[in-house]
Amino acid sequence: MGLRGFLAAALLICLWSLIQADPKDASTILVSDVAISIWDTDTGSPDYKTELKFEEKKSVGMSANHLQKLKISFKLTTPEGALFSAHQVFFRLRYGKSERLFLFKSSKKGYALQLDFLGLVEELHYLSGQYDMDLIVGDAKMANSFLWNLGSLELDLPEPPEGASKKTPALETDPMAVFKPKAEVAHIFRTPEKRPPTALSYTFLAFTILPFLAFLVGMKLLNINFGNAPTSGLPALSALAFHGGLASILGLYLLFWLKLNLFTTLQILGFLGLLTTVAGYGILSHLADVSYKVKVA
Known part of the structure; x- marks a missing residue:
């Protein structure tokens, strides 16, 4: 003591x-x-x-x-x-x-x-x-x-x-x-790690966007036909849910990079993955039926 x-x-x-x-x-x-x-x-x-x-x-x-x-x-x-x-x-x-x-x-x-x-x-x-x-x-x-x-x-x-x-x-x-009052304790936090220059970060972002732009240009060059896309009923809803699910998964990846942790991301990804799979199965089944009818006719 x-x-x-x-x-x-x-x-x-x-x-x-x-x-x-x-x-x-x-x-x-x-x-x-x-x-x-x-x-x-x-x-x-x-x-x-x-x-x-x-x-x-x-x-x-x-x-x-x-x-x-x-x-x-x-x-x-x-x-x-x-x-x-x-x-x-x-x-x-x-x-x-x-x-x-x-x-x-x-x-x-x-x-x-x-x-x-x-x-x-x-x-x-x-x-x-x-x-x-x-x-x-x-x-x-x-x-x-x-x-x-x-x-x-x-x-x-x-x-x-x-x-x-x-x-x-x-x-x-x-x-x-x-x-008597004790002296104030000043906490010293760890020095932040050194980050790359801002210009280098924006350059990397531009390179990550280039594949998406190349995808859009490729679709245009290949004359992709969107005329067979369903416009009504359950097939249209399945198509909308499928593409919306893909967009949501890409957005989830962005949120994971910005603020979400791994456990929260996996929970949301499981729900979005199931929804996209069911919707994709529905729209692919519809397109297969349409193709079969065209061949029979």
């Missing part, structure tokens, strides 16, 4: 607690046994250890490298001496405007946190320098919820491997930043 997720969850828990809790039940919680230490990973012994008193709110200055660990522990107790479990208990490392939040683990002995810097070098973006340490404790039943600056930590981290960057974006430290 990222920083914004932590802040959003913490805010929701706090709001829920405020709704459920009665302000009269809030009491002053005692903070004790605050201990901070730097441990050597190889030897397993503390190189630096100090204890702090919550009432004094003093801060400390420490230094560590990536081969060491940071341990923090403390207790929360009620005025009656019983252990108190708070809703929000975080440890925060701040480097400039960037920060990382770590969640404490609770037990019967209190709260404890251990940070192994060797496993955090990537999360900290290999940034060496001075980090500010904050202890954040909050609960609706606490009359003294607090943010305590524990001091500074001079952290020496190794250089990043080749190709990795030490640069990290600045993070929002405002808890309400998660509810």
Whole structure:
């Protein structure tokens, strides 16, 4: 979970607690046994250890490298001496405007946190320098919820491997930043494919029309006789439907090229093909009957 997720969850828990809790039940919680230490990973012994008193709110200055660990522990107790479990208990490392939040683990002995810097070098973006340490404790039943600056930590981290960057974006430290308007997302569409010049397209269109013109000229040269075309009754209707079906199929091809998809075109073509076939069978049967009668006569 990222920083914004932590802040959003913490805010929701706090709001829920405020709704459920009665302000009269809030009491002053005692903070004790605050201990901070730097441990050597190889030897397993503390190189630096100090204890702090919550009432004094003093801060400390420490230094560590990536081969060491940071341990923090403390207790929360009620005025009656019983252990108190708070809703929000975080440890925060701040480097400039960037920060990382770590969640404490609770037990019967209190709260404890251990940070192994060797496993955090990537999360900290290999940034060496001075980090500010904050202890954040909050609960609706606490009359003294607090943010305590524990001091500074001079952290020496190794250089990043080749190709990795030490640069990290600045993070929002405002808890309400998660509810601010987000930046508008601009969609980038695929660049249109390059099309041929307009003159070439019109030239191709002219060449596609030439066969039809050649067909008309051929009919004229061959002296095609349209006198046998039926002019009345069912044969005339069949002839009209047949030629109309052929014209409709050609028009359908044009619409398919301009706007229709393949599935719609096939559905319409099936209907037009059936109509043209039936009409063509009717007109061809009529012409065959006429030719037979002429031969018999």
